[in-house]
Amino acid sequence: MSLHLDANGQFRHLLDLEHLPVDGLDRLLRRAQAFADGAQAAQALAGVAVCTLFFEPSTRTRLSFQLAAQRLGAQILNFDASTSSATKGETDMDTLRTIQAMGVRGFVVRHKQDGAVAALAAVANPGVAVVNAGDGRSHHPTQGLLDMLTLRQAHGDDFSTLKVVMVGDVKHSRVARSDLHALRALGCGEIRVCGPAALLPDDDTLHGCVVTDDFDAALDGVDAMMMLRLQRERMTEGLVDSIEDYHRDYGLTSLRVRRAAVNAIVMHPGPMNRGVEISDEVADGAQSRILQQVANGVAVRMAVLESLLSAPE
Incomplete structure (x- = not known):
């Protein structure tokens, strides 16, 4: 049985x-749009x-998953590594197995580690579903899905004519990797x-992209500007000369927004460093789709949880 698929191909x-x-x-995005439009699945x-098994801090992702599960009628357990037996030396796998033994599905x-979520999924019992809410620099699939939903709401389902620019710290961004894959898959x-250059990956992450340092x-x-947070906590060395220089060269300001298409939208996965990758007037402006x-x-997280955990009809 595949790590991703069960014996029935689901x-x-x-x-x-x-x-x-x-x-x-596409199916998840359409279901998510239905939920966004008010569909009920209590x-x-x-x-x-x-x-919600979080070994790293989070605001948006944790709370939205909890709210999504609640709206679907699920029972919600909130795990915080800082107040758990993980502080006593319990391994991540033993933590999952322990909670799993209580009947959690x-x-x-x-x-914070690349591949850690997949490793936990590999020891999960049959019938138990694991959702990656962000691992290291690798993946953040539900953020990728919600970003694609936001693009669809602004520009429609056909991405073939869209021009999208992603700006900033791609090297350390799991959001960027998930977004880039989704954009390619949907035919952007x-x-x-x-x-x-110091903040761009040197692997195949950027294949098929037009890469430049001229903001x-x-x-x-462009039809969409996807700004990325400068992730100083993931940097092992000083890759930016100064915050002021970075904002001068790569910060999105109202003057720069005028270069984009008239109906272009501004996106940011949060949390924002205001005055670094984005200015206040843009973050709070008419073209912002951040909220x-x-x-x-x-x-999106309702659609994912429903797809993985609801009983087949």
Whole structure:
């Protein structure tokens, strides 16, 4: 049995977007849009216990998963590593097995280490689903889904004519990796990636992208500006000369927004470093879809939990 699929070919876990077929991605987005439009599924997960197993801090992701599970009628357990037996030396796998033994069927896991969530999924019991809520620099699949939903709401389902620019610290961003995969899978017409060379990955993450360090040129005519947080906590060395220089070269200001298409939208996964990657007037401006992304996170996570944990009809 595959780590991603069960014996019937149905998804067991959502660990990344690479193993999610385009039709599966589209199905989740359509279901998420239905939830965003007010569709109800209050009893879809009645009697199902879901644990948010977070080994790393979170605000948006944790709370939206908890709210999503609650709206589906699930029982919610909130795990905080800082106040758990993990502080006494219990391994992550023993933690999962212990909670699993209580009858918990769904685990939403965030971890600072690459591959840690997949490792936990590998020891999960049959019938238990694991959702990756962000692991290291690798994957953040539900953020990728909610970003695609936000793009669809602004520009429609056909991405073939879209020009999207992703700006900033791609090297340390799991959001960037999930977004780039989803954009390619959905047939985005042109994906531009902009940032200083030290903050761009040296693997195949950027295949098929137009890569540049000229932010002003990268903005010309784009339909969406996806800004990334400067992740100083993940950097092992000083990769940016100064915050002031970074904002000067790669910060999105109202003047720069004018280079984009008239109906272009501004996106940011949060948390924002205001005055670093984005200015106040842009973050709070008419073209910003940042809070819409947050709202879409609940709808997307409802769709994911329902898909993985609801009883088949």
